[in-house]
Structures are given as structure tokens and as C-alpha cells.
Amino acid sequence: MxxxxxxxxxxxxxxxxxxxxxxxxxxxxxxxxxxxxxxxxxxxxxxxxxxxxxxxxxxxxxxxHGHAHPHVTEAAVAAARDGACFGMPTAAELDHAEELVARVPWVEQVRYANSGTEAVMLAVRIARASTARNRIVMLSPAYHGTADPVLPAPGAVRGVPEGTLADVVTVAPGDVDAVHAAFDAFGDDIAAVLLDLAPALGGCVPLDEAFVRAVDDLARAHGAFVIVDEIISFRHAIAGYAHDGYGLAPDLLVVGKVIGGGFPIGAVLGTEKSMRLLDPALPDGLQHGGTFTANPVSMQAGKVALEFYDxxxxxxxxxxxxxxxxxxxxxxxxxxxxxxxxxxxxxxxxxxxxxxxxxxxxxxxxxxxxxxxxxxxxxxxxxxxxxxxxxxxxxxxxxxxxxxxxxx
Ligand SMILES: Cc1ncc(COP(=O)(O)O)c(C=O)c1O
Known part of the structure; x- marks a missing residue:
């Protein structure tokens, strides 16, 4: 060169x-x-x-693993050869979920999506439906994808309905007083706190541990979900950064990027209890789909990428x-x-x-x-x-x- x-x-x-x-x-x-x-x-x-x-x-x-890792590529090609996607489940989703559940001790269930954005949307909807509340508290600056409910950065919100913005409360990273104020003002309508523990827009610097602990305590005291977005930070630790870096067991963990081996993916991880509404057999369950969700190419390539990231x-x-x-x-x-x-x-x-x-x-x-x-x-x-x-x-x-x- x-x-x-x-x-x-x-x-x-x-x-x-x-x-x-x-x-x-x-x-x-x-x-x-x-x-x-x-x-x-x-x-x-x-x-x-x-x-x-x-x-x-x-x-x-x-x-x-960089580009075209031989084993990841082989897994993707083998999956595509057997049929890139089906309108029925395959064992590939069981294999991938088994790998994720084995990594994160408190996690019991996984639901897939095609991107981090979709997975964040789903996690927010689970929290809102489970708590019958509307508001979300999130940090600013922080990036959680391009879905309307998590786009509160100034200048980024054209086209987002006012009602959607009204349901989002933003606080600066580390500002415990602002989180207290949010719960004082809206405590009985806060569905979830959404955190990235090392927000890229905030300079990739890990959040202060005492701040995270205070947010977690406040959310629990008010019956709100804690959602941790580990779409980037999952690579920092084998069981994810929330668990290994902060000793947290949030209600929902959102992952993506590295878990797909370079193919489109997102996933929401949780306990059986926090994921309950995703059971399609429930009459009052949440509608969730995605034509390419849990496709065998992303599942198989992702599983191999995770295995090599031990x-x-x-x-x-x-x-x-x-x-x-x-x-x-x-x-x-x-x-x-x-x-x-x-x-x-x-x-x-x-x-x-x-x-x-x-x-x-x-x-x-x-x-x-x-x-x-x-x-x-x-x-x-x-x-x-x-x-x-x-x-x-x-x-x-x-x-x-x-x-x-x-x-x-
Ligand atoms: C922390 C975080 N959340 C969510 C997203 C959105 O993920 P995707 O681009 O796969 O939709 C990103 C993407 O960079 C991200 O960094």
C-alpha cells in the first residue's frame, strides 16, 4: 500500500x-x-x-471479524444454497437464539428483527404495551436508529408527529437531577428508560456507574421498563456491556450489528416475563413480523460470527x-x-x-x-x-x- x-x-x-x-x-x-x-x-x-x-x-x-471471514462466508453461502428465506421457521433461529441465551446469564428469550432500528421499535412497543404507558425517557445525545419515537435530536425530527415527540423526555447523560425531574413530572406515564451505556454521539464514553444505578433504581421504583441498547456495545463483553460492565439485568436488551455476521439483523432479548406479549398465541399479544426476520442467512452467518467472538x-x-x-x-x-x-x-x-x-x-x-x-x-x-x-x-x-x- x-x-x-x-x-x-x-x-x-x-x-x-x-x-x-x-x-x-x-x-x-x-x-x-x-x-x-x-x-x-x-x-x-x-x-x-x-x-x-x-x-x-x-x-x-x-x-x-472484518470482511469475508472464511467461516462466516461459508455459513452464509451454505444457508443461501439451501434457500435464503422461508415463510416458516428453520432450525437456524433456534441455533442463533441458543448462542445468545448462552452468552447472557439473565436472558431467557430472543425475538428477531431485520435491523437495530426495528429491534429498538419493538422493545419500545413491548414496554409501552406491558406498562400501558406512553412516555419514554432517553439520553440526548444518543442514537438509537431512525424510528420516529427515538429521533429527538434537534434538526433530526422533521416529519415526526408532535404527539410522538411529546412522549419522549430527553435528559443529558449523567444528569441524575433531570431523571428525577422526569419521574416527578411523568412517573405514572413513563413506560421505559432507554439507555446506550456508551453513546457514540456522546463520544463513546461509558456512562457514569452511579448515574446508571440511579436511573435503574428510579425506573424500577416507578414500574417503568429499563431497555438497554447494546447495538454497538454488545461487542465489549461476552455477556454484553450491561451485564459485564455494570452488573445490570435490564428488562429488555436490544442487540444487532455484530450478531449477524455482516447480514441484516436486530434482536430483542429478555426474560420470559418481559417478552410474554410476543407469544403469537396470545389473543392480546403484540403483532410482530418482518418478511426477512430470522432468515437463515443472517441466522447462520451470525451464529458463526458469534462463535468466533468468544x-x-x-x-x-x-x-x-x-x-x-x-x-x-x-x-x-x-x-x-x-x-x-x-x-x-x-x-x-x-x-x-x-x-x-x-x-x-x-x-x-x-x-x-x-x-x-x-x-x-x-x-x-x-x-x-x-x-x-x-x-x-x-x-x-x-x-x-x-x-x-x-x-x-
Ligand atoms: C446504539 C444504536 N442503536 C440503534 C442503531 C440502529 O441500528 P440499525 O442501523 O441496524 O438500524 C444503531 C446504529 O448505528 C446504534 O448505534
């Missing part, structure tokens, strides 16, 4: 006009134009111009994460940026005057030097990486920051 090339953009493809703004997914956005990728293997991806990059994006933390792999990746956070922070700091995070997930951002423009400038500078970031600055490691790869990333980021300074 050469260490510095100028950004390679393929000639503009007239078919880009078929996509709003030229993009098939809003979160791909890195500017008016973007390079396109053609393949990935391990920790590397290749773009249309033939440039190889070290992938720290990993499809926004999905690819814990205790040893989790510990090794977290150790590499500590090394990377320290090493990359050393580089970033001399340019007024910093690296913060937990486990194998971290955010590279300006220490002051953070802005989307500045992060995008780094995205392009890093790309120019063969490192793929995400425009939000939230990145992660994958199991094929080692310390040499991190040293290589550190050198490339150093060169990227220097290029940025030259350009400004």
Missing part, C-alpha cells in the same frame, strides 16, 4: 441521479461525492480506483482497543484532536470546536492516506487486526493530520 495518494473518485456515474443526493444511504455521506468500494477482505477494503484502505469503519461497527477474542480485541486508543490519541493530541472510547470502539474528534466539517476534512485526509474512518469519527477494530496494523494506522493518521494542516 502506498502511504499517500490523492483521493481517487471514479468518473461521475449518470446513474447517481437515481439516488437522492447520489447516495443510497444517508449515513454514507462524506460530501458531494464519495468513492465507492468494490471488495473487502479481513481489515482491508479496495475502492473502484484500486486503492487499498485499512477499514476502521467496518460498516459502522458491524464487522467485528471470551478470548473479546478480551484480545478489547486489549487491542486500549492500545489503539492510547496510540492514536498520542497522534491526534498534537493536532488538537483526541481519541475517546471503550473496548474496541472509539471516536476521533476535535478536542474543541467539533464540527461535521472538521471531521469530514479528517475523513478525506485519512482516506488519502489509506485509512477508512466514518464521517462521525466513530470507528472500531476488527479481530484480524494486530498492533502492527495499529502502528500503520497511527503513521497514516499522522500524515493525514499533516496534510489537513497544510491545506488549511
Amino acid at each position: 502506498s502511504s499517500s495518494q490523492s483521493p481517487v473518485l471514479s468518473p461521475r456515474d449518470p446513474r447517481e441521479l437515481h439516488l437522492p443526493g447520489g447516495y443510497g444511504r444517508g449515513t454514507f455521506y462524506v460530501g458531494e461525492r464519495s468513492p465507492r468500494l468494490v471488495r473487502g477482505s479481513g481489515f482491508r477494503v479496495v475502492d473502484e480506483g484500486g486503492r487499498e484502505l485499512i477499514d476502521l469503519n467496518n460498516n459502522f461497527t458491524v464487522l467485528v 471470551h478470548g477474542a473479546v478480551e484480545r480485541l478489547n486489549g487491542l482497543g486500549r492500545f489503539a486508543r492510547h496510540r492514536l490519541d498520542e497522534v491526534a493530541r498534537s493536532f488538537g484532536w483526541h481519541v475517546r472510547g471503550v473496548g474496541s470502539v472509539f471516536r476521533i474528534a476535535p478536542a474543541e470546536n467539533d464540527s461535521a466539517e472538521r471531521r469530514r476534512a479528517l475523513w478525506w485526509a485519512a482516506y488519502d492516506h489509506g485509512v477508512l474512518l466514518s464521517a462521525s469519527g466513530v470507528v472500531c477494530l476488527s479481530t484480524p487486526m494486530d498492533e502492527r496494523v495499529i502502528e500503520d494506522v497511527a503513521d497514516r493518521l499522522q500524515a493525514g493530520f499533516e496534510t489537513m494542516e497544510d491545506r488549511s
